[in-house]
Amino acid sequence: MTRPYNFSAGPAALPEAVLRQAADEMLDWHGSGMGVMEMSHRGREFMSIAQAAESDLRELLAVPASHRILFMQGGAIGQNAIVPLNLSQGGVADYVVSGSWSKKSYKEAARYCRPQLAATNEEDGQHTRLPAPQTWRLSDDAAYVHLCSNETIHGLEWHELPDLQALGSRAPLVIDCSSHILSRPVDWSRVAVAYGGAQKNIGPAGLTLVIVREDLLGRALPICPSAFDYQVVAEHDSMYNTPPTYAIYIAGLVFQWIKGFAFEGRTGLAAIEAQNIAKARLLYGALDDSGWYVTRVASEARSRMNVPFFLPDARLEEAFLAGAREAGLLQLKGHKSVGGLRASLYNAMPLAGVQALVAYLQDFQRRHG
């Protein structure tokens, strides 16, 4: 029996092979006599799990030796405070607003520093275009520049990250990449800090990944809680407080799954990216070709991960969602702040899932269009 296709924006579908392995190992991990949830985080068994997860992630994303990988808690919303607590030194920080998530980050930062709005796409109220880096108003003395590289709710993605140096800024770039991390490579020459909640492409909610350039450690404000001080976390190899051990284990299984993933002659992250491109092309193509379904985001800013779309008549939404469920297509409701529908196409969504969605879109249009 095939599992239904789950288009949740997060927490989101995980690879079936990962779930099967986790179920198999639930009571006894590798003959240790313990399930992973039951292991001391300081024991050799869990230490080996955490080290493998970190080194697999480093390999997959080609994280350079200059950057530390931290496993934290509190989600990206927690990081909205934790980033300025660690990096702002109470000074100026530049924020680029491109949707709900970056706007939240910008607002929270004001508790700790002087956030400047370097750019926003809010003019039309719908966040449909990305503000071109050439138009940003960057501060001379910013402690960092912050952007959200994929806006989950509005469905915008920065397909190329800005080269801050070329724009005349010496500030490090900080990105919230929660909802597209590991869907594509990262250009680390342009990124000083990348953070994200795990619950889209990595694993269970409750794990937060932070990848931070080592020279930025040790700048935390005195009011930064020890548990959220990047330097303290780094010095303790993410074990200053008990880490979310089971979530790290599942993330490690996902990393292994990505390493073994194959698509169109590619393997690993390259294969994942190729499939993500193919899935997005298929779905946006079907929506565009329909002449009936509505999308709002400018084509160059469309997210590969999160595809918000609308029916010509919102009163059809309930029928759309009920029929989708019957067809084995789950969690397609749009975010309440935007309405409409949304399909999230994270790594664990196979091409066949998008093909099934497209078939349903066409069928629904035939019956109601």
Next chain:
Amino acid sequence: MTRPYNFSAGPAALPEAVLRQAADEMLDWHGSGMGVMEMSHRGREFMSIAQAAESDLRELLAVPASHRILFMQGGAIGQNAIVPLNLSQGGVADYVVSGSWSKKSYKEAARYCRPQLAATNEEDGQHTRLPAPQTWRLSDDAAYVHLCSNETIHGLEWHELPDLQALGSRAPLVIDCSSHILSRPVDWSRVAVAYGGAQKNIGPAGLTLVIVREDLLGRALPICPSAFDYQVVAEHDSMYNTPPTYAIYIAGLVFQWIKGFAFEGRTGLAAIEAQNIAKARLLYGALDDSGWYVTRVASEARSRMNVPFFLPDARLEEAFLAGAREAGLLQLKGHKSVGGLRASLYNAMPLAGVQALVAYLQDFQRRHG
């Protein structure tokens, strides 16, 4: 086949029935077509899981309507900052130090308020007695009084919580009960705030439980991160940021398991407590009767949950641990700051596990004593 007995101090053993159910439901929770890790936290499936967990916990611990239950992240070490951020208003707070954990709390608080050392048992350097409440130096204007009701590392437990009013203080009592929560009832007439990491008696690491009296909400300092502001978390029913959904699900299964637990004619939390008393009596009795194994904690302060003990000759520890592993008795090594050995007897440890440990203790003494 019996599973080995796992005496880890945390993350710790979980009931086998809970792990089996979690494994069974890993790919499909109740016919939803999704595993619990894959569900939107805002969907009806997960909402029902979270609500059941909260109401079962309220029932088990008899949490009164005056107190809110919050599911948070960051562990008790996170709460060391989050408590003063929420409750101190930058003023005075009284701290009782009875071991490593309460000492950490006291130190961290100085970032946010003026913590006063109301009492300490550090004189002998080993934290072996509890400072009697009658001797505490309580401040007139304390925003709260903080204590750790069970010290995991040193193995001390407050078997009766202080009545602050009777001691002449009007301050609310805040307890870190990470390592004995749900092992016994709580006297809520004396407790304003109780918090704890889940990884001992509740479920996976990464979930933090906070039970807070409602009149204490809304006092957070402006520098309190939104994600950790009790009022914000309460207003959003613990869904301001994405909660650690899978950990909440496992906690819910543990709550169900406790509700159905039976021991010596009792059920539920009363049965759990009765078994915990029986286990502790058995193990301490065997250690005392041995005339060979050494314990340091004063008998009236001994923790039911964490039993540190020592061999007369530390050079025997390696042989003790190796033999224990062979006998199916895992994770008995003491905390590195104290040394020696430690058996943690959380709720999921059956009486038979302690019987097996006692048999091993006697056998090891026969061979090496």
